[in-house]
Amino acid sequence: MNPQSTIAVSTRNPCRMCTPLGAAMVFSGIADAVPFLHGSQGCSTYIRRYLIGHFREPVDIACSNFGESSVIFGGWQNLHTGIHAVIEQYHPRLIGIATTCLAETIGEDIPQMIHRLEQELPEDGPILVSVSTPSYQGSHSDGFHRAVKAVVEKLAQPGPAGRHINVFSGMICPEDIRHLKDIFAEFGLQATLLPDYSDALDSGIWNRYEKNIESGTPIESIRRCGQAQATIEFSATGDFSTSAGETLLRRFGTPLYMLPLPVGVRQCDTFFERLSVLSATEIPARFTAQRSRLIDSYVDAHKYVFGKKAVLYGPADWVAALAIFLCEIGMVPVLCAAGDHKGTLQEHLREHLPGTMDSITVVEDTDFASIEQMAAGLKPDILIGDSNGYKMSRNLNIPLVRLGLPIHDRIGASRMTAIGYQGTQQLFDRIVNTILEHQQDNCSIGYTHL
Amino acid sequence: MVHLARHMQEKYGIPYIHVSYFGIQDMSRALYDVAEFFADNEVLERTQSLVRQEIQRVMPEINRYRQDLQGKKAGIYTGGAFKAFSLVDSLRLLGIQTAFVGSQTGGPEDYQRLEAFCDEGTIIVDDANIMELVRFAQETRIDLFIGGVKERPVAYKLGIGFCDHNHERKISLAGFEGMLNFSREVHATIMSPVWKLIDSRNRQAGRN
DSSP, rough: OOTOOSSOOOSSSSSSSOOHHHHHHHHHHHHTTEEESSSSHHHHHHHHHHHHHHHSSSOOOEOOOOOOOHHHHSHHHHHHHHHHHHHOOOOSOOOOOOOOHHHTEEEEEEEEHHHHHHHHHTTOOOEEEEOOOOTSSOOOOHHHHHHHHHHHHHOOOOOOSSOOOEEEESOOHHHEEEEEEEHHHTTTEEEESSSOOOTTTSSOOOOOOOOOOOBBBBBBHHHHGGOSSEEEOSSSSSOGGOOOHHHHHHHHHOEEEEEOOOOHHHHHHHHHHHHHHHHHHHOOOOHHHHHHHHHHHHHHHHHHHHHHHEEEEEEEHHHHHHHHHHHHHHHEEEEEEEOOSSOOHHHHHHSSSSSSSSGGGGESOBBBBHHHHHHHHOOOEEEOOOOOOOHHHHTTTTEEEOSSOOOOSSSOOOGGGOOOOHHHHHHHHHHHHHHHHHHHHSSSSOOOOO | HHHHHHHHHHOOOHHHHHHHHSOOOOOOOOHHHHHHHTTTTTHHHHHHHHHHHHHHHHHHHHHHHHHHHHTTTEEEEEESSSSHHHHHHHHHHTTTTTEEEESSSOOHHHHHHHHHHHHHTTTEESOOOHHHHHHHHHHHHHHHEEOOOOGGHHHTTTTTTEESSTTTSSOOOOOOHHHHHHHHHHHHHHHHHGGSSSOOSSSSOOOO
């Protein structure tokens, strides 16, 4: 909202999704865990609908199914019944309980309820983790980070120091998760990626219908997070309140490296150099070759993208990483619009993009109505963000490169990579080709050799 | 083209004027030459006003690019020598110095004229092979290479900006509008930040 405006304007077409959506993704990416929403059924239906539209996979999210009486008398009974039903059906080792607006508004005392449940459950019953995720506080991205932090707070144990690395990547696509695992393996580093929904939300064809809760980060590995050599957390905005790495640093003294999302050559260099130090090995030749080919492609395409204006929208961490990547290839991120609120995006970009801030507008906590209004005046060449920006793309006749979540109007959201030299290569190619395609389609001659 | 014009003159008595449409100087000269040929005051006046108008239109943008490009260095290698003159001139307008210039098919006369036309120290190259061009490019530490499309990957591998100047182009370089296109492209290729990512061992020193 414009602070100078005297008229209060409501949010119109939010540039973020519900907070518990992120939490549900995290719980989906833990082995033998079931996500559970404390609130009304519509909340879980909406989230399942979006996740299924994006991942095109079965998504199970349990719910305590609030009715009128739960709103008046509290949701304990529903939670109690729901948890027992989930245990009976899924036999999970962990249930991740995320709250909804309704539960938070009526003031449900979740920690007390969990305490009661834990006392009546058998010794070998599931671990109950709760995270406070009303959607009027934060975004899906915040819900994601808060859930990772809640899991780590509940499970991490002290113990003998190991050589393994904790990796809290934030919300990235399954193919990027697989690539990250590959990178760590190539460096000879044992990594605990939390969460890891690379199978749960991107699996192959099944021979029979399954509950499919087995895949994901093993609970034992999460317990060992406190004994790790270091934590790597992808966050440009340095928000400690939602940082699981901060928990481990504070409790166990685990060194924390908060790195920008490794998108683009320089931000990848920061990441790969860190891995080189942690593993005490040279960066494997495979990655230096990928880096070199990426730069070679930057050169091949540099004239097509130079000075081209982009509007970026999405979670602040992604907007920050993309803006720095775009400047590296000579594009101008004229509008950097975060749907969530970190309060540090402007400062982060100023620090990393000195001298270019005059041509960049940074907004946080914004919505699509405002983004479209600003974008219309800025006359960008391209939009980069999730599918919710399609209407703007259509209204303004500006091509959209889909990245982030949700992507529900294209196939392959799980494979739209951006991480590492390899992921950046795919993103870079998509950006350049989208620009070329738009130019070619709008040219009266229809040249081919471009 | 000159060959064709000469034949048409010999065979049909159609006169011809030798002009270049590349660069502001040469484009203006071409228009004046045509106007003067007809020796009609009205045509001449209209030409003057057109040239004035066009120069006023394109110069502010060109001046903006010159601020970034002042002192940069370029190498030119074209098919015929004639194009090279206009290119040296156009680069000059952008504040870019021509470090070396050459062509595949130029004759001794062309090179004498080129030498007189270029700044002192400019290397004049005749019918060079690719390895010689690479050596000149590296020794003179150029920021821009102008040549045919087949030279493009060579320039890129060396970390040098590139502008092609041949029949295959999709964005025109002729006329006043063409000079704007040329300036934009030269500015884009020289000022692109991608060069900063190239290891200085691959690049010529002093290009950061």
